Amino acid sequence: MEIGGTVGDIESLPFLEAIRQMRIETGKDNALFLHLTLVPEVATAGEIKTKPTQHSVKELRSIGIQPDILLCRTRQPLAEDARRKIALFTNVEEHAVISGVDVDNIYRIPRLYLQEKIDRIVTDQFGIEAGPADMSEWDRVLANSSCPERETTVAMVGKYVSLTESYKSLTEALRHAGIHTRTRVNIDYIDSGEIEQKGADILSHADAILVPGGFGERGIEGMVMAAGYARRNNIPYLGICLGMQVATIEYARNMAGLERAHSTEFERHPGHPVIALITEWVNDDGALQVRNEHTDLGGSMRLGAQDIHLKKGSRYHRICRSEVIRERHRHRYEFNNTYMKRFQDSGLVFSGLSANGLVEVIELPDHPWFIACQFHPEFTSTPRDGHPMFTDYINAALNNGRRPPAHEPA
DSSP, X not given: OOOOSOTTOXXXXXXXXXXXXXXXXXXXXXXXXXXXXXXOEETTTTEEOOHHHHHHHHHHHHTTOOOSEEEXXXXXXXXXXXXXXXXXXXXXXXXXXXXXXXXXXGGGHHHHHHHTTHHHHHHHHHTOOOOOOOOHHHHHHHHHHHSOSEEEEEEEEESOTTSGGGGHHHHHHXXXXXXXXXXEEEEXXXXXXXXXXXXXXXXXXXXXXEXXXXXXXXXXXXXXXXXXXXXXXXXXXXXXXXXXXXXXXXHHHHTSSOTTEEETTTOSSOSEEEEEOOSEEEOTTSOEEEOOTTSOTGGXXXXXXXEEEEOTTSHXXXXXXXXXXXXXXXXXXXXXXXXXXXXXXXXXXXXXXETTOOEXXXXXXXXXXXXXXXXXXXXXXXXXXXXXXXXXXXXXHHHHTTSOOOXXXX
C-alpha cells in the first residue's frame, strides 16, 4: 500500500499508525517499509543535502516506523560517502539506500532499480527464493518507447486541458499504444471552448481526434463540433465516456433528424433527450441500483468493472477478439434506448451493450475509424499489454496521416 503526503503532516498520521500496527500484527518478515525521500541539490555549489532525509526518517522513527529501504530522489546517483552518511544517521543498511535518479523516460526506472538490487532486498526480507529477474519483456517496452519508427498526432479535445494531468490515464494509454506500434504519439491538447470560438478547422492538422470524459456544460458544443468534424472528414475518432455522448448528440442532430437532441445533463428539457439519467439498473452482483436527479452525485454513478457483450462482426468485436469483455465505468448519464431504432435506421451501430441493455459502444461502419465507448478502457491499459482499442486507434491514425489536411468551408 502507498501513503502519500509528507511525513509529519497531520493528515497522514492515522495511516502511518495503521501500517505501524499492521507490521506488528503480520510480523516483521511479512511487511516492509520503503520510504521515498528527497535529496535536494544546491545547484550553484553542486552539493547535495542529506539533512531533509535524516529529519524525515527521524519523524517516522518517532512514531515507531523504521524504514527498511530508503529510496532517495536525486538528480545524480548518490556518491558513496553520501550513501554512507544517510545510512549512518537513519539506521538503514547502506545497501538499502537506493538512488532514485531523474530519467528522461519513466520506463527506464525498473532497470535502474534492478541495478541497485532493490529486488534482492525485497525478496530477502520476505524470505522468497527467486532467480534473476527476467527483464526481456520490459526491455522490449523500453526499446519501443525510446526508438519509435513512426510518428502521429492526436488532438485531444477536452475541457480541462490547462491541467493535462487530468487526462494522465488517457495520455499513458496512448503512449502504451505507441509502444506496441513503435510510434511516437504527439498529443495536442485543445480546449473545446476554443473550437466554439474559432471553429473545428483548428483540428485540421491532427491525424486523429479524441474526446475524453468530463462533467458539466462548459465546452460541450465544442466537443460536439469536434465529433462532427471527425465524422464528416473521415478522421479517426475515439470518444470516451462523455466523448461517446457528444458523438451521439452530434449524430442525432445531423444524421438521425433529431435537430434538438441533447443530454439532460446540459439541458433540462431538450427536444430529444438522447442522453439521459436512467432511474435504475442491476449491478453484476444482482443488486438493484436506484437514482434520480436529486441523488448524491457520487452515489448516483455507475462505477466499477462490468461485463460488456459485443456484437459479432462489428469492428470492436474484431478488435477485442471476444464476445464478452470487462471494462471499468465512472459516469451518471446513459444513452436513451428509446431512440435506439432511430439511430440504427440512420446507420449507427451499437456494437456493445451491458447485461442490462445499456449502450456501451457505438461505431460507424462506413467510416475509416469511428468508435466511442461509455466505459474507460484507459484504466486497464498497461505498458506491456496496452489495450487493443488504443492500439487499433493509433494504427488508424498512422494510416490517416498520409491524407491531405481537411478544411471545411466557412
